[in-house]
Amino acid sequence: MFDGIGKRVVCMWFPRLASDRVLRTRPIEAPFVLTLRQSNTERIHCLNARAEALGLHRAMSLADARAFCPDLVSRPAEPGRDARFLLALGRWARRYCPWVGREGADGLVLDVTGSTHLWGGEEAMLEDMRARIARAGLELRLGLADTRGAAWALAHFGTGIAPVGQTRRALAPLPVAALRLDEAICTGLQRLGLRTVADLCTTPRAPLARRFGPALLARLDQALGDVAEAISPEADPPHFGLRLTFPDPIGLVSDVMAATARLLEPLCARLKAQGVGARRLELTLRRVDQGSQQVELRLAAAMRDAARILPLFERGVAEVDAGFGIDQIRLEATLVEPLPAEQIGAIQARGAPDRLADLITRIGTRIGLENVQRYLPADSHIPERSFLIAPAAYSTPEGGWCSPRPRPLRLFPPEAIAGSGPQPPERFRWRRMSFATARATGPERIAPEWWLEDDNWRSGMRDYWRVETRQGRRLWLFYTPQDPGWFVQGEFA
Known part of the structure; x- marks a missing residue:
């Protein structure tokens, strides 16, 4: 999907995404910052409005920030959780249109062409976005224009909506930084007296290209709609779950195992297509009285071989109380790990099972995987510290102990x-x-x-x-x- 003539694009910018995510669940009535360690120094990654009002800013060292504000509350930032939170916001934003993509680490871009009338117009749609996000405890800035670049510029440096066909007029008073340019290019343009987009549009293009390279003019053309820019929606994460409904209730262990086998084959095929293997499987059995029972299987190693996995369910299925019968089963891989394809040679037979992993899994289903342990070498010449004890299911065997002298058993x-x-x-x-x-x-x-x-x-x-x-x-x-x-x-x- 491309944005250009006839397109209408919304940019949703969350300027305090990281701090708002933390404070919406644990409110703090004080200056608050999240920090990241950069070049051996703790620096501000995100901050709330109260901290910014006291003169603090991003990339400021935490030591300097505490000198300005002794009662500052700080916590380490978690970029991984912020990314997952933004992904969840992207799924929520699909209520407005099906085309939703990420815009950097703290924004979303929506192609709302043809869907604004469902909300009573563009103004009404943006107002609905603001109201819902405000109730969620997040700060939001919006921009709507014909192009992705113009929508981003209005969200970060302007306000409101650029009317259809008036992108150039809406961008003219904005600073050159609104074109998503590098800081070095913005500084160079300001030294030449080119401070706004209007100044840039009236300047000959050839000297600008020679001095700043093609990136400057490419960003300008994208914002004005002269060059199309892709809007790539976020793909849904793969889901590893299948269900099977029966016309008549079943209750025998053999019937449940046969149904589980029917689900395991396509599930393992889906795992193989994604290059992953299951580490934890959950079999949900729904009875006719609407009650359900779960059989959880934790594997000692990532697997996607249905023939090896199926026998491991027998013990758990045998303990299930079927009641008056089971009318639906659901099988889901709740934890997966990368499992790339392996080269099969003459020494290793095709499909040879990992018997050790299967043995650990069978024992672990009885006493718990954490209780099946192995010894691992440690980097110490002290006898008591020359080894570690780790769960066999969550560790890999390493090389032998390197010691110049023999050690006792x-x-x-x-x-x-x-x-x-x-x-x-x-x-x-x-x-x-x-x-x-x-x-x-x-x-x-x-x-x-x-x-x-x-x-x-x-x-x-x-x-x-x-x-x-x-x-x-x-x-x-x-x-x-x-x-x-x-x-x-x-x-x-």
Whole structure:
């Protein structure tokens, strides 16, 4: 869709989108700003009207802002949530026309050609927009003109509506910044005395093109309607949900599983087309008494293979109370992750299932995916900090531990034993058992990480020994030179 002659375009600008989004749910009767970290400095990203009235502005450092306003309330900005909020506003704006696109990070553009009469005219439509947005607690500025560029200029630098065919007259008194130009170009034009759009229109084009490049004239032509500019509506996000209604109620587990299989095939095909896999699936079973039950399946890895997913539903479906029968089922992938296509080679058979992920999923459905854990290596030479424990479903196995010396299979808190001197004791008692040292390998000196607080390492450095006893136990002992003493901390297999 292009805007040009005969088109009518509305620009909706939300000058305080980020701060209004936060304050509409948590009102604050004080100067308020949202900050973003830029070049190692916290700077103002968005602010409310009260903060702006005190002289604060965007890109101002938070330290300077607090000097001007000691009672300033600040919070970190969340651009991701702001973008989702703008997307929701775009869906709401479709009540006025089907063609709604984004205009930067804080605006919308609507092609309202042929739809203004449904609202009683252009003035009435804009007034309805203002009233509804005001009730939502947002600040809004509107512009309506024949072109997208002119509508943007009126929303940001002007007011009201540009009548049909009078775009040039409406833009003439506005500053050159209304043409969506870079700051450097605006500064250069002002130095030449070209401050308004009217000044720019009366200036020969060739010198302007040579000095400022084609971008300046392209923006001018787009605003005046001499060059068409596309209005691309936001595409709806893909929806991964299907439902099936039965002519007669069902209640057997085999019937429900067969119906689930019918939904899984097209759902997995839709996931494959989007290049994603499901991590969480929800099966909703509606009974004839209008009650419903849900079966949630959380997967250990992103999947889109119906043959692998279907058996994982059996346990949950078997626990469902069908009542007097089920007349509708709905299957939805509530959480998806990217799952690109993989190259199939001679070593990896086509369609070979990931048995480990399936096993983790089956165990996780009984005890919870968070309770199936794996050990991961950590970047530390301290034995207690050389590993991490993470849920297996939400982590990936990494490379093995890199250590110049072998480490024990079992590791436990240090347990004191009797001994003196830097050499391992020839005989000692540990856990009510007597041991005699047959061979000792070491020492391996490990110093504490001084930048971290750890009460277990306050005794200073440790000298570790690998001790093989005559009784067959292979223990990991250490000696503390700064506070003499011997301890057992691990056992080798």
